[in-house]
Amino acid sequence: MRLLRLAMAVTAVALVATHVSAPASAQQYPTRPINMIVSFPAGGSTDIGARVVAGLAEKILGQPIVVVNRGGAGGQVGWTELARAKPDGYTIGFLNLPATNTTILDPERQAIFNEGSFTPIANQVLDPGVIWVAANSPYKTLKDLLDAAKAKPGTIRAATTGILSDDHLAILMVEEVNPGVNFRIVHLLGGAAQMKETLGGNIDVSFDNVGGIVPQVKSGQVRALAVMDTERSKFLPDVPTTKELGMPTVISSSTRGIGGPKGMDPAVVKKLQDVFSQAMKDPDHVKRLEDAGLAIKIMVGDEYVKYYNETHEKAKKYTEWAKNRPQK
Amino acid sequence: MVDTFHYLMAGFAAAATPTNLTFAFIGCFLGTLIGVLPGIGPAAGTAILIPLTFQLDATGAIIMLAAIYYGAMYGGTITSVLINVPGEAASVITCLDGHAMAKKGRAGAALGIAAIGSFIGGVIATVLLVVVATPLSRLALSFGPPEFFALMIVGLVLVTSLAGNSLIAGILMTVTGLLISLIGLDPVRGAPRFTFGLPELFDGLGFIPVVMGLFGVGEILATAEKPYREVIKTNLRGLIPSRDEWHRSMGAIWRGTGLGFFLGLIPGVGAIIPTFMSYILEKRLSKHPETFGTGAIEGVAGPETANNSYANGSMVPLLTLGIPSSPTIAVLMGAFIINGLTPGPLLFQERPDLVWAVIASFFIGNVLLLILNLPLVGLWAKILEIPYQYICAGTLLFCIIGAYSINQSIFDLWVMLGCGIIGYLLRKLNFPLAPLVLGLILGPQIEKSMRTSLEMSAGDFSIFVTRPLSASLLALAVVILAFAAMQYAPKEIRDPNAD
Numbered sequence: 055m056r057l058l059r060l061a062m063a064v065t066a067v068a069l070v071a072t073h074v075s076a077p078a079s080a081q082q083y084p085t086r087p088i089n090m091i092v093s094f095p096a097g098g099s100t101d102i103g104a105r106v107v108a109g110l111a112e113k114i115l116g117q118p119i120v121v122v123n124r125g126g127a128g129g130q131v132g133w134t135e136l137a138r139a140k141p142d143g144y145t146i147g148f149l150n151l152p153a154t155n156t157t158i159l160d161p162e163r164q165a166i167f168n169e170g171s172f173t174p175i176a177n178q179v180l181d182p183g184v185i186w187v188a189a190n191s192p193y194k195t196l197k198d199l200l201d202a203a204k205a206k207p208g209t210i211r212a213a214t215t216g217i218l219s220d221d222h223l224a225i226l227m228v229e230e231v232n233p234g235v236n237f238r239i240v241h242l243l244g245g246a247a248q249m250k251e252t253l254g255g256n257i258d259v260s261f262d263n264v265g266g267i268v269p270q271v272k273s274g275q276v277r278a279l280a281v282m283d284t285e286r287s288k289f290l291p292d293v294p295t296t297k298e299l300g301m302p303t304v305i306s307s308s309t310r311g312i313g314g315p316k317g318m319d320p321a322v323v324k325k326l327q328d329v330f331s332q333a334m335k336d337p338d339h340v341k342r343l344e345d346a347g348l349a350i351k352i353m354v355g356d357e358y359v360k361y362y363n364e365t366h367e368k369a370k371k372y373t374e375w376a377k378n379r380p381q382k
Numbered sequence: 383m384v385d386t387f388h389y390l391m392a393g394f395a396a397a398a399t400p401t402n403l404t405f406a407f408i409g410c411f412l413g414t415l416i417g418v419l420p421g422i423g424p425a426a427g428t429a430i431l432i433p434l435t436f437q438l439d440a441t442g443a444i445i446m447l448a449a450i451y452y453g454a455m456y457g458g459t460i461t462s463v464l465i466n467v468p469g470e471a472a473s474v475i476t477c478l479d480g481h482a483m484a485k486k487g488r489a490g491a492a493l494g495i496a497a498i499g500s501f502i503g504g505v506i507a508t509v510l511l512v513v514v515a516t517p518l519s520r521l522a523l524s525f526g527p528p529e530f531f532a533l534m535i536v537g538l539v540l541v542t543s544l545a546g547n548s549l550i551a552g553i554l555m556t557v558t559g560l561l562i563s564l565i566g567l568d569p570v571r572g573a574p575r576f577t578f579g580l581p582e583l584f585d586g587l588g589f590i591p592v593v594m595g596l597f598g599v600g601e602i603l604a605t606a607e608k609p610y611r612e613v614i615k616t617n618l619r620g621l622i623p624s625r626d627e628w629h630r631s632m633g634a635i636w637r638g639t640g641l642g643f644f645l646g647l648i649p650g651v652g653a654i655i656p657t658f659m660s661y662i663l664e665k666r667l668s669k670h671p672e673t674f675g676t677g678a679i680e681g682v683a684g685p686e687t688a689n690n691s692y693a694n695g696s697m698v699p700l701l702t703l704g705i706p707s708s709p710t711i712a713v714l715m716g717a718f719i720i721n722g723l724t725p726g727p728l729l730f731q732e733r734p735d736l737v738w739a740v741i742a743s744f745f746i747g748n749v750l751l752l753i754l755n756l757p758l759v760g761l762w763a764k765i766l767e768i769p770y771q772y773i774c775a776g777t778l779l780f781c782i783i784g785a786y787s788i789n790q791s792i793f794d795l796w797v798m799l800g801c802g803i804i805g806y807l808l809r810k811l812n813f814p815l816a817p818l819v820l821g822l823i824l825g826p827q828i829e830k831s832m833r834t835s836l837e838m839s840a841g842d843f844s845i846f847v848t849r850p851l852s853a854s855l856l857a858l859a860v861v862i863l864a865f866a867a868m869q870y871a872p873k874e875i876r877d878p879n880a881d
Contacts, residue, residue, distance in 0.1 A: 095425065095709060102716050105432060123429070124789070127567050127584035134581050162573040166581070211838055217572050240837040241570050243830065246706050250649045253703065254523035256838060269704050269724030342436075345722040 083143055083322050087118040090312075091139075091147030093132025095125035099265060099348065100148055100310050103179055106342045107312075111333035128216060130157050130165060137167035141315040143322040146175065149313040151362065155369035156218035160377070173318045174362045176330040177311030179343065180351035181263040183224045183282035184290070188252050189275055191259075196279040196299055199259055204234045212237035213248045213257040221261035223372040224282055224306035226379065231301050252276070263308050264289055268347035282306040289347050309351070309365075311358060327354040390512060393738030397746055402442050406743050409446035410750045413453020417469045418461055420594055420784030424454040424470065425709040432717055440721040441736050445743040447717050451710050452504060452693040452744070455653070456751050459496040459686055460762055463489055465777045467598035467784070471589055472653035472689040474819055475661045477597045479674060479681030486677050490763040491623040495679055496686035497755040499635045503691035504748040507643045511698055512741060516727075519702040522647035527838065528845050530650065531831035532855035534824050537655060539859045542866035543662045544816040546675070549866075552817045555808075559821020560828075562587060569830045570837075582793040589822065591785040595798040596815050598781045600805025602774050623679065631683035634664050638687030645688075646695020649707035654823050656692045657685035658816075675814075694744055700725050701737060 092104045101123060108119040124132035132147060133154055139145035149172060158165050185196060193199040203210045214222040222239070229235050240257060242248045245266040251257040253275060268289045270276040278293040282304050286295055296304040312330055314323070333339060334352050343350055353361055396402065416427040428447050435443030458473035463480035476496070483492040525533075538556070545552020565576045566586030577583035623631065638660045645656040664684040665674045674681050699705040704726030706712035718725045723733060730737055765773070785798040808815060839845035847853045 095429075099716070101429065102432070102720055106720075109436075123426075125585075127581070128572060130567075131581060131584060160572065162571065164574060164579070208840065217570060238837070238840055240834060242834065243569065246649065246712065249703075250523060250699075250705050251526060253705075254526055256526035269719070269726050269728075272724060273704070273726040273728035275703070275726065342720055346716075346719045 081321075083319075083325060084115060084117040086144065087120055088112075088115070088143070089122050089145050090119050091132050091136050091145065092121055092123050093125065093129035093136075093148060093150070095123055099346065100150060102346060103310055103343060103348060104148055106339055107178060107330065107333050110336050110339055111329050114329050114332055128157065129153055130163060133157065133172075134166055136313070137171040137315055139315045141173070141317040141319075143314065143318060143326065146312055146314045146326065149174065149311050149362075151309045151311070151365045152220050152223065152369040153218075153308070155366045156223070156373050158366075159370055159373040160218055169363075169366045171316050172313045172362075173316055173323060174358045175312045175314060175323055175326050175354070176334070177309055177351060177353035177358050177361065178330075178334055179265075179310040179348045181265045181308045181310075181348055182287055183220060183261060183306035183308070184264045184267060184278050184287075184293070185224075185228075185259060185261055185280045185282070186252075186267055186271075186276050186278045187259050188255070189277050191277065193259065193279065194277075196294075196296075199279060200228075200232050200235050203237055204232070207234065207236040208238050210237050211240050211256070211258045213240045213242050213251060213260045215242060215244050215248055215262055215266075217241045218373060218376060220263070220306050220308045222376060223369065224261045224304070226372050226375055227282075227304045227306060228301070231303055249276075264349070265347040287349065289344075289349070309361075311353070330354075386512060389734055389738045390742060392735065393740075393742035394745075396441065396735060396739035397445065397742040402445055402739065402743065403746065405438070405442040405446040406449050406747045407750055409449025410453040410747050410754060413450040413455075414457035414751070414754060416450060417454035417457020417459070417473075419787075420461065420467055420469050420590060420781065422787055423590075423710075424451050425713055426788075427454065428710060428713045428717075432713065432720065435717060435721070440718075440723060441739050443721060444714070444717055444736070444740050445747075447714055448697070448740060448743065449747045449750075451714065452690060452747065453751055455686075455689045455693050456497060456500050456755055458689075459500075459682075460493065461780075463492045463496070463682070464762060464765055465598065465773065465780070466601040467594055467777060467781055468590075471593070472657055472692075473686075474593050474597070474654065475657045475685045475816065476682055478661070478816060479676075479678050481601070482675065482677035483679065483682065484766060488677065488679075489766055490759050491627055491679065492682045493759045493762055494756065495623050495627065495631050495683045497752055497759070499631065499638065499683045499687035500690040501748050501752040502635050503639045503642055503687035503689075504694050504751075505745060506639045507646070507691040507694035508741065508744040508748070510643050511694060511701075511744075515698045516702050518647055519698050522649070522699065523703070524851070525648045526849075527831045527834040528849050528852040529855065530648070531828060531835055532846065532852040532859070533648075534828045534831060536855055536859045536862070537659060537820070538824055538828065539863045539866070540659070540662045541817045541820050542863075542869075543665050543671075544814060544820065546814040547812070551813050555813055555815070555817040556821040559818040559823075560825040561821075562592075562818075563822050563825025564829075569826060570833050580793075582791065586826075587797055588785075588788060588794050590788055591794040591798040592801045592822065593819060594781045594785055595801025596805035596808075596818070598777060599798060599802025600809055600815075602777055603802060603806035604809050605770065606774060627679045630678075630680050633667075634660070634680040634684035635687045637663060637667075638684040639691045642688035642691030642693075643695035646692040646707070647698050649696075649699050649705050650827075651692075652708055652823075652827075653689050653692050653696075655827075656688040658820055658823070660684040660688035661816075690748075697744075701729065701741075702727060704729075 092101050094100045104121050108121050112119040124135055136147040157163050158168050187193050245262055248260045252260045264287045278290050280296050281287045281293050282296045284297045331352050331354055416422055428450050458470035459476055461467045461469040462473040462476040463484050466477050466481040468474045480492045541556045567584050641660050642656045645651045664680040665671045696707045699707045700711050706715045715725055785794045835845050
């Protein structure tokens, strides 16, 4: 059925391409299929979330939403394409905060887009950061870990899921509020590598997001020490938050939301906001994402724009810091 | 053990229901198709189908997606043998001897032995999965970045076996491959290298466009300059491996099975490295290493077995630890998760029915693939009877569609065509292509594992020699290098008593 629809979508695109049609007005939008760029390869958690919401939203919208994977360069390839797309509402894509921000902020990345290049539309997921160790680790609590890191600075191997990822910034936030604590930061490529090296004893502590470790916590292979949020995660109800542990500034998360290029028609943005928030409230969407350990956090309009801007400011501070931090 | 047997039998009962058999068949069929089509690899193929599985029951969905994965390993062989274009990355090395066999009218034998080897590899790896999965998966975890680095260095020194007549040419090609692999974003710092500001180059040159160019397009150009190529006649007897070919293949199949399964246990190795290692191993062990590259059946049987054994072996870290060892397995893990299942040690306790049905389906799927592939061998071999000018045009079209379909990128097409011209020139100058491809594969792996190791040790290089497993592997690399040096040394040094 879906393949059939895809075939129809292709036909529709071909038909549109042959006619030089006048731009459709916002009332008629959408009159043809919409491309949704996912800046990561198929099968990742951003991709799965995107496919679930696209499947539900296209029913409401009445036009197919085609998920297009543009993986590569830590998302930069896909975001470059999104920023360059025509702001006609027919190309939207996923923004991953703060990864999108740090890509902009790191001068080495030479991104051709900046914080003003996108129109935030609707946020889907907010996955809080988590500090975790292997089940056989000597560190039972966050305090154990920080004491050890203070006693022997620069020897506790702490893994990120990549340079300038939210996890990398989170390590810096922990160091910031705990003077004397200094980790030996190891950048691994993604959560799977982190899981392997931490279980294998090559890494002492990992910084990741709750969604990445719920299965392993359930099976007793890993222990979560703290969730970097103001309230407890419903997936890890027994794990204290950094706020509870007296570190209210150590708040870190990875969010996934839908955005478009800058300069979109406000009426089109409004329509997409309505459609996507309706799709995200659908019980099917809620169940699929929660099964995957992903916390849904719908933010639209000013709320999402404000969150986007705040994340950017926060990322700016820690990105500069990350670039200047000497590795001991 | 009795329990395991009991569970497995229950698994067979569940996997053999008409519905699940149908899913296994659809998966095998789609997998073969994805294997045949270059461009769309198993990872993209399975990912596209995930939403389709929402409506299905979890067992059927996972059986189908897994079948696509290992089915692709069968299909990838076909185009490698027939037209020298690898249908998916793990079949690159099969081009060397598979296509050479096809030119001699032995395409049927090459495809036949690949299907049989794949079957044996897949089935035995699944048996090993049932019997030794849990203890071995723990062992594989001790394989950290320093050990990974040492293993890749062993792979790198083995390249001397691929060098052909001139060691210098082989080394030159390897270094070229390593240098090309540096293009793109630095894997640790994220800084662009040799990209000339082109975002298309941030991920480096695509592996598939490069190898399709070097092998496929290069082959077309090399053949096109000849005024006339005989139509390859394959008679019916040519479809089955001869007694001698069987004899030579069996050892390669067993070794390929072991190698593929073992490397499948280590997350991050990928499906290509086992095939290269198997090819090199066979060439080393062969009494006639000079026949490799001219249509040695061991050079097809070993690697094609290894990639299937790898595919089933790499299910071990997923099922026992919940760690995906390759992009395709990550997609499969996504399918588990989205169906409310958490891969890992608990899955065996929580949903033994599902796990064992899926494992049983691996056996069934491999039988289905054999049944699906063997009768088609004759049909595939017939393709070679088409006059070459048509095959040539068809191959080029096939390569263009394949290279374009990966990222819908015109840039990839230029990469492929450029590599085609380079592949043609290298062929004319007698430079071997395989070391270049190996350098291209090993480069990023070596760099990443070395830098992670050094991050772990705060820059201390002793981490590579103070860990026993890593030190042993590096010692092995030195021994291999010493042997290779002897082999290529002037005759007087090798054997002072000669003359």
